[in-house]
Amino acid sequence: MDIHEYQAKExxxxxxxxxxxxxxxxxxxxAQALAEKFGGMTxxxxxxxxxxxxxxxxxxxxxxPADARAYAADILGMEINGLTVEKVLVTTxxxxxxxxxxxxxxxxxxxxxxxxxxxxxxxxxEEVAHSNPEAIRKLTVDPRYGLLPHQAYWLANFLYEDPxxxxxxxxxxxxxxxxxxxxxxxxxxxxxxxxxxDGKVKAIDAKMSIDDNELFRRPEVxxxxxxxxxxxxxxxxxxxxxxxxxxxxxxxxxxxxxxxAMATMDLVKYYGGEPANFLxxxxxxxxxxxxxxxxxxxxxxxxxxxxxxIFGGITRCDxxxxxxxxxxxxxxxxxxxxxxxxxxxxxxxLEILKDAGFSAYTSMDAVVEKAVELAKA
Numbered sequence: 001m002d003i004h005e006y007q008a009k010e011x012x013x014x015x016x017x018x019x020x021x022x023x024x025x026x027x028x029x030x031a032q033a034l035a036e037k038f039g040g041m042t043x044x045x046x047x048x049x050x051x052x053x054x055x056x057x058x059x060x061x062x063x064x065p066a067d068a069r070a071y072a073a074d075i076l077g078m079e080i081n082g083l084t085v086e087k088v089l090v091t092t093x094x095x096x097x098x099x100x101x102x103x104x105x106x107x108x109x110x111x112x113x114x115x116x117x118x119x120x121x122x123x124x125x126e127e128v129a130h131s132n133p134e135a136i137r138k139l140t141v142d143p144r145y146g147l148l149p150h151q152a153y154w155l156a157n158f159l160y161e162d163p164x165x166x167x168x169x170x171x172x173x174x175x176x177x178x179x180x181x182x183x184x185x186x187x188x189x190x191x192x193x194x195x196x197x198d199g200k201v202k203a204i205d206a207k208m209s210i211d212d213n214e215l216f217r218r219p220e221v222x223x224x225x226x227x228x229x230x231x232x233x234x235x236x237x238x239x240x241x242x243x244x245x246x247x248x249x250x251x252x253x254x255x256x257x258x259x260x261a262m263a264t265m266d267l268v269k270y271y272g273g274e275p276a277n278f279l280x281x282x283x284x285x286x287x288x289x290x291x292x293x294x295x296x297x298x299x300x301x302x303x304x305x306x307x308x309x310i311f312g313g314i315t316r317c318d319x320x321x322x323x324x325x326x327x328x329x330x331x332x333x334x335x336x337x338x339x340x341x342x343x344x345x346x347x348x349x350l351e352i353l354k355d356a357g358f359s360a361y362t363s364m365d366a367v368v369e370k371a372v373e374l375a376k377a
Contacts, residue, residue, distance in 0.1 A: 001210040002049040003224045006089045008188070008206035015179035017172055017190075018202045022091025031072030034090040035065035041093035044071040049229045050081040051124075058085065061093060083229055094204055096194045100159045101125055102173060103189030104141075104180050106211070113141045113180065115173070117155045121192035147177040160195070168201040169193065183221055184214025233296045240292035242281060249274025250304040250375040252297035252335075254290070256281050256315045264309045264368065273372035276303045281315075290323020291330060298333055305336050307371040309364060312343025321349035325356040336374050340367035 025031035046058030062068035099121035156169035237244035361367035
């Protein structure tokens with residue numbers, strides 16, 4: 001689960017990280033009032049779960065409260081990567097001397113939190129890693145002990161030669177790790193971490209992604225979810241208890257089980273196609289889940305064919321077949337559907353499909369090859 005910048009800053013402040021003051025505005029008048037409250041120059045920042053806000057015109061420096069009002073009027077309602085801006089963060093502008101990057105994320109290969117820091121902040125860390133990998137220092141945290149003080153200083157010392165700045169940054173690195181752990185995050189970053197002309201180190205941006213598996217024991221974090229800022233397909237999938245990830249291909253995949261879903265996508269690529277999504281209907285599906293899955297897949301205009309690959313163990317093939325038939329009654333599906341059903345209640349499922357005018361494959365290779373052929377037609 002992604003949270004907004006202003007929410008991530010709340011988590012950072014709770015951990016003691018120095019973050020400039022800022023509040024949310026939902027109207028231009030509110031933005032102007034906040035700018036008057038803070039005094040001086042302010043920054044008006046769109047709050048959506050998307051990168052590229054600055055390039056899209058969603059971040060503006062306001063010299064006066066009137067400017068803040070005008071910029072908020074421009075930003076509110078704009079679309080950034082398909083998401084509508086419904087609120088803006090109004091925060092004080094800071095004099096910036098230098099910019100650095102500090103981030104921590106779960107390294108699944110090492111099964112531990114890993115820090116990345118760089119004195120080159122304000123740009124994507126991926127770009128730094130590609131163009132100048134020597135400008136990044138990494139540290140994997142032993143989960144048995146957490147981040148130790150000397151490790152935090154070792155990271156901070158890579159950012160600043162000045163001992164005073166390094167000492168401040170060392171404290172912030174430790175606080176960021178605390179916010180990361182306490183929030184159940186999979187990623188937390190400050191980009192940029194700035195120094196000011198008077199020698200202060202501050203976090204003027206904040207980003208956090210929360211591990212969905214941590215939300216049940218952190219209700220205060222779960223309440224931060226903003227469904228209006230998520231792609232509608234992802235919201236619908238979550239509400240239907242489906243595992244869904246949108247991709248960029250043309251073969252819409254509906255599969256039961258994560259392993260089979262991954263294998264299906266691999267086979268789509270093997271036969272020269274590109275999967276449009278990862279969608280796992282789970283090990284115990286019912287017709288309504290299948291209907292929801294098809295609604296999600298057909299909402300993607302890039303999908304040219306729908307591929308069902310069902311291996312019935314706990315999942316009953318007849319449930320899936322009933323779901324397919326029901327979905328075609330409710331939804332105007334304009335792309336072909338190819339189906340492979342094998343396993344529990346397979347014979348009954350085939351009868352259901354036959355009565356509805358569908359046929360089904362038993363070979364996984366054959367059904368995927370056909371789906372790729374239709375996607376290219």
